[in-house]
Amino acid sequence: MRKLLFLLVIMMAVGGVLGLLMRQDSGYVLIAYNGITLETSLWVLGVVLIITLFVMSWIKRILFITLRPSNSLAKITGNLAQKRASKNTIRGMLELVGGNWNKAEKLLTNSADNVAYPLINYISAAYAASEQDEYERSKALLRSAHKATPEADFAIGFAQSQIQMRQGHYEGALASLLRLQKLKPKHKQTLKMLVAVYTQLKDWDALLTLTPTLKKDGIYDDDNMLDLERNAFLALLDKIKFRNKLGQNSKELVTEVENLWNKLDTLSQDDSMRQLYAQTLIHFGDKNKAEHFIRTSLNQKWSERLIYEYGNLQASNTTKKLLANCEAWLKKEPSSANLYLVCGRLSQSLMLWGKARDYYEQALSLDVHSEALAELSRLLKAMGDTKTSQDIMMIRLNHASNSLKELPLP
DSSP states (O other): OHHHHHHHHHHHHHHHHHHHHHHHOOOOEEEEETTEEEEEOHHHHHHHHHHHHHHHHHHHHHHHHHHOGGGTHHHHHHHHHHHHHHHHHHHHHHHHHTTOHHHHHHHHHHTGGGSSOHHHHHHHHHHHHHHTTOHHHHHHHHHHHHHHOTTOHHHHHHHHHHHHHHHTOHHHHHHHHHHHHHHOTTOHHHHHHHHHHHHHHTOHHHHHHHHHHHHHTTOSOHHHHHHHHHHHHHHHHHHHHHHHHTTOOHHHHHHHHHHHHHHOGGGGGOHHHHHHHHHHHHHTTOHHHHHHHHHHHHHHSOOHHHHHHHGGGOOTTTHHHHHHHHHHHHTTOTTOHHHHHHHHHHHHHTTOHHHHHHHHHHHHHHOTTSTHHHHHHHHHHHTTOHHHHHHHHHHHHHHHHTTSOOOOOO
């Protein structure tokens, strides 16, 4: 405000001085050229010159704009178009997030040519088209994205693989993802998508090749890795068992199962999978490997399921050794009903009747629902203690009746 007042004061002062000068002496100017004369006062000539200079400066600007449109008029209109395209891009992204696919696609596509980074517009529009099941249009938009920004090959390929997975085109998605993996081998999201595609295609062998990378780079946590390896192991184990039914050599299959188990080291954390592996080795007839696996596993981490399977390894030449191992474990696991049950069965196999009876009774003292109840009843009956055997069977029947529904009886 002060500057404006100061400027007005100066203008008024200058105007006053000029007015006085013009009043005192207006001056006289005569211009003659080729028989033409022009007479005027000095002050009028000055005003005409100032106006002429002002008009010429504007003519110069207009000519400049007309002759160099790229630096002037086109620049002005171009800026307006870019601003409008930027606004439409923002609107399009908001519509995309809001699920208005059709409107989002139109806004993003129409404004793509007038924004600094058309790649974003084309890829987002491709997503919007795929959400409308317009897959051909989606492909065309991705081609436009590649044409606009050829160096963004990874981003475009990533978007393409996501759209292909949404369409259920897993073979095409696999090809896209493998190409992306070559460009960026440790890209976490690409690896996760590869896992999803391999799972859908049931390509478990290919999935297993990824597990070392998934563990090393921490792509999945322990729980997710366990689920992944469990699914792969169960699927491949079914194939191996099917080949066993077709008559393939059991020894070859045992080696294959071993190699598979050693690849999936996360499975050793799961009790049910350890039991399944032991059962598989027993099923294929390799009880020595099964015994070694169960014994080693139990020494590392106790398992009620595994000790139960240990009782299924009975053989005349190894029963004493198995019983000795179990009796050694009793010192560490005195509260394991399954361990006493296995000790009882192994003792019975060695015809140590009294010892077997003691172990069965100890198992029942820890768990009244233990299979030791039936084993003890059968053993006592064979030993001639029919009454006690019948009493035990009545206990078993009473336990079973507790789970029955209450119904009227005669």
